[in-house]
Amino acid sequence: MTNWNCYYLAPSIEDALQALAKAKGPARLVAGGTDLLLELQQGRQAVVDTLVDVTQIPELNTLEVRAGRLFIGAAVPLHRLVDVSLVRQHAQALVEACGQVGGPQVRNVATLGGNVAHALPAADGSIALHALDAQAELAGINGRRRLPLTDLYLGPGRSILAESGELLVGFWLPLGQPGQASAFRRVMRPQGVALPVLNLAAWVQRDGDRLAGVRIAVGPAGPKPLRALQTEQTLLGQPLDEPTLAKANESLLGEARFRTSPQRATAEYRRHLAGVLLRQVLALAWERAGNEIPR
């Protein structure tokens, strides 16, 4: 009846992949365990033979600027993301998203890799990463590959990782440039589970009074985290004024599939909040981008 038999602290990516492949029974990767271990404890996840812990692998704990991009190891605990100025400088939305996950006890162990691999459509970290145009680096028995984040997702709680037996090494984010900035906001309910009613992240590039670039991600707005590509198109090249925002709002409602979740929120409420958060987050990012040095 124990939830696992063997707990393996993998020293390297290769060891982790080997351990996964060679386990005597079902095996799973674990990082902070703030999703997986609770599911095991509560019987929402069948017991496993082996847990392969990736948190000691040096590469997965790296956080640095590498090859002109910001690299965030999959096992970097969220508290480091929030505390490190490098992330604040290039990925403010991620800081805002991760800073709201749990309390310090959870953030000291929870990881971005776990947040993404858990594949919930409104995981806060994932939504921010989507707006920041992150790429995911995967390692498998057959080597490494890089994918746009959106390609990882199959549906709620389902990613390609389970099938492919790969692990997430980390995320590559473009470095912030002058005139660019990002932001993240969410709306919660005081009752029930601590999942957002709705969250939204945006990245903008300002050119004078126009939007020279924009990316928006929102959840839960379908089976996977949504990159609102049509909404981005409506905004591109426009000034951030109310007519543009109204159009963007309409686009967002067109492309997002907001659902009613019992005891949490109706689709109607989410449609309303989408407009509120869109305006609020874009305004915030816009204002930040106006400052010469991105923060």
Place this chain on the structure above:
Amino acid sequence: MKFRVNGTAYKLDPLPGEMLADLLRSRLGLTGTKIGCNEAECGACTVLVDGLPVLSCSYPAARVEGKDVLTIEGLAAVPGIDARIEDLHPLQQAFVLHGAVQCGFCIPGQIMTAGALLQTNPDPSEAEIRHALKDTLCRCAGYPTILRSIQAAAYALRTGEPVPPPSVAVSGDAGAHATIGHLQPRPDAVAKVTGAAKFTDDLHFEGMLHACVKRAGVPHAFLRKLDVEKARALPGVAAVLTAAGLPGERNHGIVIPDWPVMVGVGERVRYVGDAVAIVAAEQREIALQALELIVAEYDLQPVVAGPVQARQADAPSLHAGGNLLKHIKVRKGDVAEGFAQADVVLEHTFYTAITDHAFLEPECSIARPVQDERGAGHQRMEVYVGSQIPYADRNQVARALGWSEERVRIIGQLMGGGFGGKEDIAGQIHAALLAQATGRPVKLLFDRHESLLVHPKRHSTQIRVKVGARKDGMLTAVETELYGDTGAYASLGEKVLTRATTHSSGPYEAPHARADCYAMYTNNPPAGAFRGFGVTQSAFAVESMMDMLAEKLGLDPVALRRMNALRVGSVTNTGQVLEESVGLLECIQRVEAEMYRRAGDQPFRAQVVPGQPHKRRAWGFAVAYKNTGLGGGAPDKAGAEVELYSDGSLEVRTSSAELGQGLVTILQMTVAEEFQVAPERVRVLVMDTDLTPDGGPTTASRQTYVTGNAARHAAQALRQAIASSLAEKYDCPPEQVRFIEGLAQVGDQRLPLGEVVELLKAEGRQPRALYEYWAPTTKPLGEGGKMHFAYGFAAQAAQVEVNTLTGEVRVLCLIAANDVGRALNPLGLQGQVEGGAMMGLGNALTEQFVVENGQVITDRLARYRIPSIELTPEIVSIVVEHPTSEGPYGAKGVGELVSIPTTPAITNAIYHAVGMRVDRLPVNQELLLSTL
């Protein structure tokens, strides 16, 4: 695996599935780390790993390889139960001195989380403390005091100065007393901040088995078949018991024995938490595995999902007498006449949700068979449990075992909160049955999931209120109709809903009043006692209605209340003339003054927040009253015994329960006051049915008054006995014997109290006195006259901020005035006020125990949300003291009163901010938004 804990190196390999908390608690015996939820929600299990706080309940033990772990036991220079306050870490000192420790169950987690914060941030702002403690929950909810304690400790750590003392005012009467009315930290506070304090699950006995209960999981059914053979055959299983062959009574129940110990084949299951079999095994894992091997088959029955449905003629009947537990009636005058005299009549229906106590310590019982010391040849049963009514437990356990009561001893343990939720039987009987069957000690620990499913909740209600008033605001009639969902079993349902009914027209004098309440059985989890005891629900309804009436009449809501408020000489709706101690008008006036001081001259008008046009703020006002004591004709008595020892120390003994509310401090202070000794010289022993006299149930805010009086009288009796002895010896009148600073003084002779003991013993007398205190008699409902011997009164104002774009509501400030008779211990009172207000805030905004067609949806703490420090507003406490003549030093009950007006004060404020009348709890932000 090598690691260090509190500086000690260990070499131990992790076990399969083992979490750090298991390793610390079970294998290293470090039980200071608590388990409140086992699901990463509450923070009670927080320890530091390499300096960072983590949740040890969900942190694999294997991960501490090579790491340094710090637990609460490692924080003080001198750990353990004997630690003196000077030896403690400043955080521990501050938590003790400031009164942040109540039940103490969350405290190790609070201190460890705060300690980690102070390491990286020596001077944190209030916002930073809130952010850091966001997920470290305290159900006693002294959050403001916790915050101040952390700031005080931070100051001491930064400056090297002593921890600054709290700034809580003493009682207005403190000058007349040496101890009473002054600030006194709890006697158990030091043990609670060092992790030395033991709660039931922290105990371990040689050869102890672990028990688990097979629950029905269906809300309404007949048990068709039950097969436990496979479970019995599982290696490591010591016993599997079912309803077949129970040695004693088949039902338990605190008032009505209608709750089956286990449901037998062919019998009716009435809620998902009903037990069908119990298992004891060598390990908990084995017991859990055995549960899965038990096959139970059911014939499902239609579910009675709510009280209104339960009263319909075609509803399935759940108990032999039908679904109506009780129709409760209040009659005063003739409401028809009253409504005829009214210029305005208003009517509205309100709904309140089921809520859960969510005390942080889940239920745990250990039963241990022992040989009778008196050698009678038969066994006795000891039951270690945190229970609010030890003598009722003794009675119910004995009956279920088929034994005489004397053969059962309840040894009450520290309780990690109760709030009314630990009055009924939880695991006591099951543990005892298994211990009886196996001859071994048996521990039955509920996990949070089981706790949420099984124990009685707060009644959900539907309350229709109809009021009539003249143009000037004077009430002419109040009529209410209540439906209360008492769930599957009676528990204290009848009493709770009686209180809801008698208080349903509010603390007002209406010439005509009528109330009808239908207490209904359903297939929901049982409902019973919960702080506020029904009045929480009816106060929400009537206080909302008073605001609606004020608006209709164009009157100020405070003025309307003042005009109709109960005062000395008023006649309540049950026909009681209030003779004294009615501080309601002063509560109203002082809260009003403080509110205007802060709000300017239009507190009830919505204000737009400057720079944030989508946010509106406003204030709301509400009042409440709550009886002290059982009342209604129930004999209300408590026994207490006081003994003097030859070292000059004293002990006071009573079975009354300490659940964190601070009774032990009150008893300690009372005896210290009577003997004029330092409180530290008085030990308090509670909750042991062999060693302490019956103090009665810890309910109805009665203990300070009833047991407090018992202790006071016992102390006085002992003092008199001593005085007469000394008077004889020194040949002087007994009045000339005085007690000063631990000495007995006769003329200019001074005797240390310890020597008096020898003197008494030499005379063949025992240096102790037992007193059974009987509270003033009361009359049953319906007979008029004195239904309760005292009432507490309260007024509160709440300031809220509503976000009109999202519907989100925040409470910014609560001003609370409570007429408590006398503040015996202002430090303890502060904690009760803050915690009570936070519970009321939770009742308004966060708490909703969701049951759908008898199935519990909120079956994890993650789904049942209690207020965190982040939701905590500024709480201003105003103490009003209108002493009651028979109360100890004038005191009356406070435990429940403090939380009652909070909810309607908040919902009334929401109305003033955005014009939405909340008539269903908790506030639904989405619904709120849709009405804007």
